[in-house]
Amino acid sequence: MRCWISDSTPKTWRHARDREGNEEFRTGRHTCDVPCPEGGCTMIDENHPDEYRRLVDAWLREYVSSGDRRVGRSGPVCPFVPHALTQHAVQTDIRYDITGSSESELIDELRAEISELAAAGRPAHSTGVLLESRLVVMPCLDADGWERLDAAYEHLKDFAVGLELMVGQFHPRCDERAVRNPDFRVSVAPVAMLAIRHMAPHDILFLHRSERWFKEYDSRFRSHFQRGRIRDPLLLSLYSSARDNHSLST
Numbered sequence: 001m002r003c004w005i006s007d008s009t010p011k012t013w014r015h016a017r018d019r020e021g022n023e024e025f026r027t028g029r030h031t032c033d034v035p036c037p038e039g040g041c042t043m044i045d046e047n048h049p050d051e052y053r054r055l056v057d058a059w060l061r062e063y064v065s066s067g068d069r070r071v072g073r074s075g076p077v078c079p080f081v082p083h084a085l086t087q088h089a090v091q092t093d094i095r096y097d098i099t100g101s102s103e104s105e106l107i108d109e110l111r112a113e114i115s116e117l118a119a120a121g122r123p124a125h126s127t128g129v130l131l132e133s134r135l136v137v138m139p140c141l142d143a144d145g146w147e148r149l150d151a152a153y154e155h156l157k158d159f160a161v162g163l164e165l166m167v168g169q170f171h172p173r174c175d176e177r178a179v180r181n182p183d184f185r186v187s188v189a190p191v192a193m194l195a196i197r198h199m200a201p202h203d204i205l206f207l208h209r210s211e212r213w214f215k216e217y218d219s220r221f222r223s224h225f226q227r228g229r230i231r232d233p234l235l236l237s238l239y240s241s242a243r244d245n246h247s248l249s250t
Contacts, residue, residue: 052094052137052191059189060085072180080129080200089131098138100145100192106152110136110167110194111159117196118163133197141192146171149192160196161213164220166203168195179205180234204235208242218248 065082067075076082084090098109113136120132141149153169160167169176170189178186199217201224207213224230225239242248 052139053092055190056092056135056137056193060090070181070184071178071186072184077186079202080131080197084131084133087131089133091132091134092137093134094137094139096140098136098140100138100141100148103148103152106145106148107155110152110156113194114156114160114163114165114167114196118165129200130198133195136194136196138192138194141171143173146173146192149194150174156194158212161199161207161216164199164216166197166199166206169193170195201230202232202235204238204242208238208245211246214242214246215248218243 060081064077065085066077068077071077081090093113095109098106100106113134117132117134138145138149149169149171153167156167156169168187169192170187171192172188172190174187174189175185176187178184199220201221203217204214204221207217225236230236230239
C-alpha cells in the first residue's frame with residue numbers, strides 16, 4: 001500500500017505556510033486548491049514509517065512550536081508543544097490500517113486510541129498541565145477520508161471530554177479556525193492526524209458552549225479560577241459567562 005503526502009522539509013513546510021493564502025496542500029491523486037509546497041508531492045510506502053515521523057516532527061517544531069502572528073496572540077501556535085517535545089512526552093503512532101473508508105471506522109479506531117491514553121491515567125501527585133499526549137497519524141486517508149475525520153470529530157471530542165481528555169483533528173484541508181482570529185485556518189497539516197492530550201486550564205476556550213463539556217471542565221479546573229491562577233482576560237470572561245449560561249452556582 002502506498003500513501004500520499006506533501007513533500008516538504010521543515011524549512012519548505014514553514015515557508016509554504018507563510019505564503020499568502022497557502023493553507024492547503026496537494027497530495028498525490030487528490031489536488032487541493034493551492035500550489036504544492038516546493039519540491040512537489042511524493043508517496044511513501046508503509047515500510048518507511050520513519051519518513052512520516054520526520055514529517056510530523058518537522059511540522060511540530062517548525063510550525064506548531066513557533067510563533068505565528070495570525071493566531072492572534074504571542075507565543076507558539078500551541079504553547080505546550082515545545083515543552084512536551086523537550087520532555088519526550090509526545091507519542092506518535094503511524095496507523096496505515098486506518099483508511100478512512102467510513103466514519104464508523106474512524107470513530108471505532110480513534111475511540112480506542114483515546115481510551116488507551118485515558119487508561120494510562122494521570123500521574124500520581126501531578127500538578128499543572130500534563131504533557132503526555134499522542135498523535136495518531138493516518139497517512140492513508142485521502143480527501144474523502146479527511147472529510148469523514150471532520151464529520152467524526154464532534155463525536156470523538158464528546159467521548160474524550162468525558163475522559164478528561166481533548167482531541168484535535170489536522171489534515172491538509174482542515175477548516176478549524178484560530179479562537180482569536182477566525183480568518184486563520186490553524187489546523188492545516190501535511191498529513192491527517194488526531195492529537196490526543198490531557199485537558200488543560202486553557203481549554204475553556206473550546207468547552208464553554210456545551211453544558212456537558214463545561215461541567216467536565218469546571219469539575220477539574222474550578223479551583224484554578226477560585227485561587228486566581230487564571231489571569232488571561234479572555235479565559236476569565238469565557239469562564240464567567242459559561243457559569244452564568246449553564247446556571248452553575250459559585
